[in-house]
Amino acid sequence: MTSSDKPGNAADAPAESTGATAVAALDWATAAADPQYRAAVVDLLGALAYGELAAFERLAEDAKLAPTLEDKAELAKMASAEFHHFERLRNRLAEIGEEPTGAMEPFVAAYEGFHKQTAPSDWLEGLVKAYVGDSIASDFYREVAARLDSDTRSLVLAVLDDTGHASFAVEKVRAAIDAEPRVGGRLALWARRLMGEALSQSQRVVADRDALSTMLVGGVADGFDLAEVGRMFSRITEAHTKRMAALGLAA
Amino acid sequence: MTSSDKPGNAADAPAESTGATAVAALDWATAAADPQYRAAVVDLLGALAYGELAAFERLAEDAKLAPTLEDKAELAKMASAEFHHFERLRNRLAEIGEEPTGAMEPFVAAYEGFHKQTAPSDWLEGLVKAYVGDSIASDFYREVAARLDSDTRSLVLAVLDDTGHASFAVEKVRAAIDAEPRVGGRLALWARRLMGEALSQSQRVVADRDALSTMLVGGVADGFDLAEVGRMFSRITEAHTKRMAALGLAA
Numbered sequence: 291m292t293s294s295d296k297p298g299n300a301a302d303a304p305a306e307s308t309g310a311t312a313v314a315a316l317d318w319a320t321a322a323a324d325p326q327y328r329a330a331v332v333d334l335l336g337a338l339a340y341g342e343l344a345a346f347e348r349l350a351e352d353a354k355l356a357p358t359l360e361d362k363a364e365l366a367k368m369a370s371a372e373f374h375h376f377e378r379l380r381n382r383l384a385e386i387g388e389e390p391t392g393a394m395e396p397f398v399a400a401y402e403g404f405h406k407q408t409a410p411s412d413w414l415e416g417l418v419k420a421y422v423g424d425s426i427a428s429d430f431y432r433e434v435a436a437r438l439d440s441d442t443r444s445l446v447l448a449v450l451d452d453t454g455h456a457s458f459a460v461e462k463v464r465a466a467i468d469a470e471p472r473v474g475g476r477l478a479l480w481a482r483r484l485m486g487e488a489l490s491q492s493q494r495v496v497a498d499r500d501a502l503s504t505m506l507v508g509g510v511a512d513g514f515d516l517a518e519v520g521r522m523f524s525r526i527t528e529a530h531t532k533r534m535a536a537l538g539l540a541a
Numbered sequence: 542m543t544s545s546d547k548p549g550n551a552a553d554a555p556a557e558s559t560g561a562t563a564v565a566a567l568d569w570a571t572a573a574a575d576p577q578y579r580a581a582v583v584d585l586l587g588a589l590a591y592g593e594l595a596a597f598e599r600l601a602e603d604a605k606l607a608p609t610l611e612d613k614a615e616l617a618k619m620a621s622a623e624f625h626h627f628e629r630l631r632n633r634l635a636e637i638g639e640e641p642t643g644a645m646e647p648f649v650a651a652y653e654g655f656h657k658q659t660a661p662s663d664w665l666e667g668l669v670k671a672y673v674g675d676s677i678a679s680d681f682y683r684e685v686a687a688r689l690d691s692d693t694r695s696l697v698l699a700v701l702d703d704t705g706h707a708s709f710a711v712e713k714v715r716a717a718i719d720a721e722p723r724v725g726g727r728l729a730l731w732a733r734r735l736m737g738e739a740l741s742q743s744q745r746v747v748a749d750r751d752a753l754s755t756m757l758v759g760g761v762a763d764g765f766d767l768a769e770v771g772r773m774f775s776r777i778t779e780a781h782t783k784r785m786a787a788l789g790l791a792a
Binding site: 340343346347350351353354358359360362363366367369370373374376377380390391394395398 | 591594597598601602604605609610611613614617618620621624625627628631641642645646649
């Protein structure tokens with residue numbers, strides 16, 4: 291998609307929290323000499339890997355709701371793209387000597403919790419979820435990518451490459467609202483619920499995973515600053531609000 | 542997988558019905574000059590394409606039942622492979638000037654009927670279904686491939702390439718029966734039900750689609766010989782019985 295389709299990307303916001311990004315100039319081998327950094331990256335890759343596998347499952351599930359065979363094929367294609375992202379992350383974990391399952395397991399509950407609380411009841415809710423979920427996850431991982439060594443950063447940015455969710459979802463949702471304006475109100479509520487659930491699950495993960503949280507707030511080694519995490523979540527929420535407005539939904 | 546893992550492949554049986562396979566020596570451009578042949582191939586590609594898309598969906602669904610993250614990833618991988626097969630078939634339909642959706646639609650009801658009647662209730666049933674379903678479909682399409690022009694035959698054989706279902710399923714099912722022999726009885730009943738449902742849906746398709754049926758029985762242009770279709774189904778059933786025995790299941 292072109293950038294004009296995606297207003298309010300959180301990456302556009304001023305980076306207020308780039309206090310300790312010296313690691314960005316290092317490669318993996320050098321950066322990983324710090325065991326705390328290494329643990330944070332393993333957490334991150336594990337979280338991202340399980341997220342891709344969960345996204346595969348949900349998109350495949352949503353494909354069942356597709357009104358036409360073309361739409362079904364489109365969702366299956368996205369699901370398959372997520373699976374290939376998962377494979378890259380899993381292979382990377384293995385390459386750095388980590389057991390991929392062990393790295394993913396701490397994040398299973400948060401993703402399952404999110405998906406359980408946000409099972410779409412129809413095709414449009416599924417599309418909005420794919421769009422919102424994908425955008426929030428991208429914003430979050432892009433914030434984090436700025437704090438990563440060059441090798442990990444390339445991989446993370448590569449698997450965040452748009453798999454086509456966004457433009458496909460935006461087009462279909464806009465058409466549905468044009469055809470039936472009342473649909474907009476229902477989907478706006480739905481998007482708000484998705485965002486709330488995503489924030490609550492993320493905060494749970496951040497509170498649970500010290501190494502990851504420490505990295506998020508700029509590598510402050512002696513504890514993590516919840517206020518800074520809060521500011522990051524604010525930037526992501528703001529970007530979400532702008533995207534929803536562009537979609538014709540009040541966020 | 543090696544051929545020794547897959548006893549009783551129907552292709553091993555003597556080809557009793559290869560009366561009219563002259564088309565096998567032709568390429569697509571030449572063979573497709575016959576409108577009846579062309580219609581049969583469009584049917585076949587449409588049926589195969591929708592079958593792959595449906596297989597994608599079912600494997601993704603079964604991935605939810607996986608007892609471990611590794612098993613889940615293994616099923617997601619198979620699902621993704623089926624999706625890529627679907628893409629090749631859909632692209633081929635477009636290439637020969639056919640609307641892929643139109644070609645697939647006549648077969649949606651049969652596949653949906655099959656999957657609705659055979660929703661696995663646990664992980665092992667899902668694996669047996671993937672194995673049995675994949676093997677029967679392969680046997681069927683291999684029987685048909687012998688009657689196809691060289692271009693279509695290459696494509697059909699390429700998308701039948703084992704996606705890894707068989708060896709993965711066989712290994713897991715054998716281990717489960719070793720650990721708990723009573724499981725074998727339940728899975729044997731399940732496999733029999735799968736076979737019955739597959740046959741009943743296939744016969745429905747054969748009865749509905751004249752062009753396809755005519756090709757199946759050797760290109761007899763003036764009608765189709767149900768007895769010959771019956772013999773093909775017998776060969777497929779026999780191969781299934783041998784596979785089940787090798788798996789430790791009485792078919």
